[in-house]
Amino acid sequence: MPTLIGQPTPRIDGRAKVTGRASYASDEPVANPAHAFLLTSFIARGRITGFDFAEAKAVPGVLDILTHESVGSEAKPPKQASGGPTTTTMEDDQVWHDGQIIGIVLADTYEAAREAGFRVRVHYAAETPAASFDAAGAERERRDDGEHQDYAIGDAEGALGAAEVTLQAAYATPTQHHNPIELFTTTCAWENGNLTIWEPSQFVYGLRANVAGQLGIPPERVRVISKFVGGAFGSKGGATARTAWIAVAARRLGRPVKLVATRDQGFTIATYRAETRHRIRLGATRDGRLTALVHEGTEVTSRPSRYNVSGNETTARLYACPNILTRVDIVHADRNTPGFMRAPPETPYMFALESAVDELAEKLRLDPIELRRRNDAKTDPVSGLPFAGRRLMACFDEGAARFGWADRNPRAGSMRDGEWLVGLGCASAVYETNIAACAARVSLRPNGTARVEVAGHDIGTGAYTVVAITAADRLGLDASVIDVAMGDTTLPAAPLAAGSSHTASLANAVAAACEMVRDRLARAATTRNAGPLAGRDPGTLRLVDSCLTAPDGVAEPLSDAVSRLSPGVVEAFAENIPDGAPPDAMGKLHAGTNPILRGYKRSDVAAYAFGAQFVEVRVHARTREIRVSRMLGAFAAGNIVNPIAAHSQYMGGMIWGLSAALLEKTELDDSAARYVNDNLSEYHIPVCADVRDVEVMMLPDDDDRANPLGIKGLGEIGIVGMNAAIANAVHHATGRRIRELPIRIEDLL
């Protein structure tokens, strides 16, 4: 049967995006809004002792200034998806971090609100803050087993002592901020006790439940609308404090309130990727078989939160090794609470592991791909379960052939092109296959068009198109006649768009609803006496090319099949609860908790996507300027729904890796515990001229043990191997092993 799943399909929302008609949250028209400007703290630790509003209130157009003194009891802090409690904002006088929301200026215009914001005087009782790992006053603790776990398999310390070859090294990754180009915006309006929130969100049901809980109102009274999201990368997944306060402001004014937070405020009112440190110890035989793997990580978080990413839950599972030990410590500092950012666990932890594997290969005088081949795991080394497809070495082999790895002279510093030292590096990529419970409604009309409703999120991933393709495929229609509604809590509940799970979650739910439609049409067509399909087995009928069709080709036009059941539309609502997910998953979803089934927490298989990433860098012999001239990623990430958008996602992930390895770092002022480069010219991300050849290979990987449609997800895996691949290539070019990111000219002088 021909299938649309896997056919290149231009995005159905493409026209809206290129004409400026795609409606992002702050684009939505609201009548006569007041404008908000956030007041944020200038200290990182201490208390607010008073405000002086005289000058600010004198600015014409100012309506009100809200602080903990006026509204502190009107909202509670949002619940975090991970890590327990978080910092507070306007609940009381406490300051937990620099840039914390401490007040909101409301005015008729943005210009007036901003001016008044700069005229507010705040008095503090400041204490000395601890900025990061080594600061006096930072508190270290071992992370408990709970959300995340440490592993102790075999006797890693003993095996290290007995190993023929050992490698020990320390690695570090910096603070990074997502910096989507869309700012953190919130618009709130009340009508008859019902609240509407327009806010870019990766989880509208989560935001709804959270804000309802914060304000103490039933979730049914809150509607969240987020039709287009201008980039998220994890930053718009959890509820942040701003939303409930803007709702409080709108209620007090009796007027819609619109907030467009500034770029620098975005660094402190939402989350970020915290800095990490790693110690890796590897033991191996002389012929390159791993005998011991120890990966210890340390991560920064805020004072009250225990948020951490524990990426050694992944690094422990990549290679066959009988003795494994992992541990994570967290360090509490006077900082905002970190959160998910593209491949949260893998990006830092795989940099460490895949750098160490490259170092071990060098020590063993083995090709780094060959070392990985000798340690390719047949089953999950932690659980012993089979993998739901593991094409890691196929990715290396096909990628290496295409990239020209065989031409690489293994000796570091040996390849040169004029003034440029050339280095080739590679690394493995891996990302867990996740899926969450999701509902969807499908309506099929007699004229052969359909509508799909699901409260999913298109954060640039092409989710609108994924939904259209899935429905078109199952209903026997063209994707262009499917109308898709998403990003609104009035639609059937959908989970958090994160963890590379959204395509699998949405597509499997939409397919389930389409199957109900097909089943109803088929039953009616076969049980009634009239019609060409009367008496057939309904299970064998398919919807193909706008017809209900039997295996022998006898077919009935869709319009006849639909009209038999209804003069209007045939509609089905399905809830898809993945096998292995808790039975109350839909209830959790409505309560705002993401009911995700993680690929490494399943009892049947270990579900992962795999990839091999290759990089060519050029380091200028004299200036040490570093350029990435070529990148290639070969991925086996399950069935691909839309190769066009998938290609863009992989490519974007790989460029994110380039960015993380060579450019991105949020610099901290250690004495003030303050982010210094909190703007887009000093927080470096790649521009067009930084990016050269990017090649993506998608290997077949069809394994329905992952989920019924065999979709593994690919939004994150593109970044995972890039940091190490670039560091390994820089080493190959120069002989210099850089173990702390980002790698900069000064590291190579």
Place this chain on the structure above:
Amino acid sequence: MHTTMQTILRINGREARLDHDPRITLLDALRERLGLTGTKKGCDQGQCGACTVLIDGRRVLSCFSLVAAVEGEVTTIEGLSGEDGPLHPMQQAFLDRDAYQCGYCTPGQIMSAIACVTEGHAGSPDEIREYMSGNLCRCAAYPKIVEAVQQAAPHMRGETA
């Protein structure tokens, strides 16, 4: 100091008479006063290019332009094509090449890309990369943006020849 002033803007072939706060930027006027929300705010500091519009054909950062100081005909993304009509060749090229993901930087990229071609800076991929480097794309659609400019450039030159 809370004076209001009046400016007549020419935008997408129409005139808009605006009573406004003297501090308002062209970007905020487009978005908050004129309902032209296709032009995006990504930084408000002249650093990202999301707010790029054309004034008399030249690319201008609207977050860095005060309404009171605008002279000339402003073209925004909404001015390039009608509701259902054919797309401008640059819009079509972005669509054909999937030269976006979230789409938030896209209106600014398209306006910049049009100017990149009319300035005569679309001669080679390297030149396009250089002259499109004032528009950040966090989704990192850059290689496809370069392809889109290459696709649209000959069509645009054909139109004007």
